[in-house]
Amino acid sequence: MKSETRKVRSTTIIGIVKEGRAALGGDGQVTFDNTIMKHGSTKIRSLFDGSVIAGFAGAAADALTLFERFEEKLEMQKGNLQRAVVELAKEWRTDRYLRRLEALLVCLNTENAFIISGNGDIIEPDDGIVAIGSGSSYALAAARAFIKADAQKDLRMIVEDSMQIASQICPYTNDHISLMVLPEEGDE
Numbered sequence: 001m002k003s004e005t006r007k008v009r010s011t012t013i014i015g016i017v018k019e020g021r022a023a024l025g026g027d028g029q030v031t032f033d034n035t036i037m038k039h040g041s042t043k044i045r046s047l048f049d050g051s052v053i054a055g056f057a058g059a060a061a062d063a064l065t066l067f068e069r070f071e072e073k074l075e076m077q078k079g080n081l082q083r084a085v086v087e088l089a090k091e092w093r094t095d096r097y098l099r100r101l102e103a104l105l106v107c108l109n110t111e112n113a114f115i116i117s118g119n120g121d122i123i124e125p126d127d128g129i130v131a132i133g134s135g136s137s138y139a140l141a142a143a144r145a146f147i148k149a150d151a152q153k154d155l156r157m158i159v160e161d162s163m164q165i166a167s168q169i170c171p172y173t174n175d176h177i178s179l180m181v182l183p184e185e186g187d188e
Contacts, residue, residue: 011043012135012166012173013055014143015106016155017113017128021182023155024053024108025163027135028176030060040176048074051109052081053180057133058103066092066105081107085114085122093120104132110182135170139163156181 015024030038044055045067052074056063069091073084085107092098098118105116113130115123123130127147131140142162146153156179167175 010057010132010134010172012131012133012139012163012170013043013057013106014129014131014136014139014159014162014166015053015055015108015113016130016143016147016159017108017111018147018155020110021155022053022108022110022113023159023179023181024055024106025159025177025179026055027163027167027173028178029172029174031172036174039174042178044178044180046180047071047107048079050184051079051182052107053109053182054105054107055132056103056105057136059101062101063103063105065098065101066103069098070105070107081109081112081114085116089116089120089122092116092118106130106132108182133173135166135173138169138173139166142166 011027013026024044026043028040029036030041046053070088073087077083101118107114113128115130115132129140129143139162142165143158146158146161159179160177163177164175167173
């Protein structure tokens with residue numbers, strides 16, 4: 001009898017860096033095959049004493065492993081996001097264990113936004129908007145439209161509204177949204 005493999009569906013994570021600010025949002029849905037298993041998972045987190053925010057799409061255990069490795073790289077690079085991203089991507093691609101991890105990461109600070117994959121890909125978008133997961137194209141399109149329509153709109157609102165739109169279109173994204181902003185409110 002052939003064993004059936006179940007596919008874990010992804011999520012939606014979107015981040016924006018603009019004018020010395022950053023915002024990151026992610027939905028809370030966890031889907032296993034065609035069943036929603038959880039509504040309120042948190043897929044974003046603050047790293048390096050709150051100066052970096054990151055999110056993941058893919059297998060949670062794999063992403064948690066990557067978060068740990070990434071935080072080590074941030075410590076080694078004294079918070080330099082660009083160097084830490086490069087070091088993580090190199091290790092992820094070459095390490096036999098890490099290569100098997102199935103996740104994507106987005107990492108932001110107030111100056112840069114990156115997408116990192118296990119293939120060694122490091123993508124820094126021209127417009128400061130990063131999006132990963134099954135609903136990423138919907139959230140990305142919405143964010144670009146919101147920014148084009150109102151360049152002064154608050155980043156938190158752009159991320160939240162973009163996630164809401166993605167949740168209405170993508171069956172693997174819900175409207176239980178977690179948000180983080182840099183600098184944190186009150187730190188400005």
